[in-house]
Amino acid sequence: MKVLIIEDDPLHRSYLNEAIRAALPECDGVLEAENGNTGERLARDCKSAHIVMDLQMSQRNGIEAARTIWKERPETRILFWSNYSDEAYVRGVSRIVPVGAVYGYVLKSASDDRLKLALRSIFIESQCVIDREVRGMQQRSLGNVNGFTEAEYEILIDIALGLTDRAIAQRRNLSVRSVQNRLQQLYIKLGVHQPLGNQDDDGRFNLRARAVAVAFLRKLLNHSALERAETDLTAWLARQPHG
Amino acid sequence: MKVLIIEDDPLHRSYLNEAIRAALPECDGVLEAENGNTGERLARDCKSAHIVMDLQMSQRNGIEAARTIWKERPETRILFWSNYSDEAYVRGVSRIVPVGAVYGYVLKSASDDRLKLALRSIFIESQCVIDREVRGMQQRSLGNVNGFTEAEYEILIDIALGLTDRAIAQRRNLSVRSVQNRLQQLYIKLGVHQPLGNQDDDGRFNLRARAVAVAFLRKLLNHSALERAETDLTAWLARQPHG
DNA sequence: CGGGACCTTGCGGGATCCCGCAGAAAAAAT
DNA sequence: ATTTTTTCTGCGGGATCCCGCAAGGTCCCG
Missing domain, CATH: 3.40.50.2300 (Response regulator)
Structure with missing residues (x-):
């Protein structure tokens, strides 16, 4: 051996x-x-x-x-x-x-x-x-308890890579609206969601960017995960019909 | 000794x-x-x-x-x-x-x-x-060569934390427009800027999120830097007059 | 088969972002 | 001191994002 x-x-x-x-x-x-x-x-x-x-x-x-x-x-x-x-x-x-x-x-x-x-x-x-x-x-x-679905994790990675809603929809075969739905869900689970009536610190955060930030802070994302995602992304981009 | x-x-x-x-x-x-x-x-x-x-x-x-x-x-x-x-x-x-x-x-x-x-x-x-x-x-x-100004680094951290333009302006004592100027500059230096006439991959990237992504990939940012920035931010938020 | 839980999609609107344009202010160079 | 360069600022508009509302669709369970 x-x-x-x-x-x-x-x-x-x-x-x-x-x-x-x-x-x-x-x-x-x-x-x-x-x-x-x-x-x-x-x-x-x-x-x-x-x-x-x-x-x-x-x-x-x-x-x-x-x-x-x-x-x-x-x-x-x-x-x-x-x-x-x-x-x-x-x-x-x-x-x-x-x-x-x-x-x-x-x-x-x-x-x-x-x-x-x-x-x-x-x-x-x-x-x-x-x-x-x-x-x-x-x-x-x-487990479901306070955990992240595969779909949620997937979209988290997509916004961490800097893709737009449209690009994500294209990549994941969804409509733009569905992408946004998943984003909302993600925002809620990450505790980033803005409670509406709150005028105090309303508008301080860009939800999309904030979600990525807290994901990093919670170590849901890290450098190597991002690196892997980036190579996957460039591979996908390469076999996209330009336009 | x-x-x-x-x-x-x-x-x-x-x-x-x-x-x-x-x-x-x-x-x-x-x-x-x-x-x-x-x-x-x-x-x-x-x-x-x-x-x-x-x-x-x-x-x-x-x-x-x-x-x-x-x-x-x-x-x-x-x-x-x-x-x-x-x-x-x-x-x-x-x-x-x-x-x-x-x-x-x-x-x-x-x-x-x-x-x-x-x-x-x-x-x-x-x-x-x-x-x-x-x-x-x-x-x-x-050095100036391909390096980042203190101002650019600062605003990079701010968007990495998920702040809005308005919040950044407030925090750094700038107008919103100036914040956006610095952002544009940052986008260019990070090589994220969308060349206008390009219809191929136009609109694929959300510049703000993309900038953070490439900063992480280039190790301009990392977990501990983000952590430090986060504690600084919460300290600042705490001494802000709510509203 | 009908009802309920869940996901998807379109529409629409308000907020935000991205940025060209141009004048004012500040800093640097001559 | 004057010119040059850089930075800051407001205005405005198009693109994007965030999200409430509502109409399907799928799947499961009684």
């Missing part, structure tokens, strides 16, 4: 290396990659089916790397080892995990033992391991 | 600790704090005038911590040790550094030697040390 580490921080990389050797005596080789690109290549070349990776790397996003890796070999087992449990990350991961795949998500703030336990659970026992904190976020997010 | 470390990652903390002891034999005590809050308190209590800190911590932003520390004791020497050289960070730092203060900014990706050299330069030689990469960004940013 070989394990591939994809992580851009050298300290964390060597720490991981040590933890893997300690937790998995049956492991007979640890490979290291310092960004998503070489990570993908190594995964492809070495056919390693066991990966530990960081989200948030400078060269190529962890989520993108994971997506292509899983696209090529869906049975690959991936443990995401991340600093944060931003909703944007969690949502991004659960969006790309293939059905029936074995994976994990543990925070870097977790203890030694938790990490080693997760390594054994995923790579040996074939069991998913999601950190308590992450799981809580996931439940809250995907 | 005592040195205070403010850094939330345990691995990096212990690495720093070791580096400090190796590079500064005259150092007779290293304190550690794992977030900005306890860092500020320790700095105040122990009167330590030598600090190494990370930007980007979960509890309290490094820049905010540095601001309050420098406000109390401007002669404190701070070495910022960060993962990234986002323009948002660099700008945030150079905005709060007191005149004549000794400080440094080195990236975590720098070599052992560079870090140790920086430690000696700042704490012993009283000499500022800015990483090459960071310095390059700083020059490009503060």
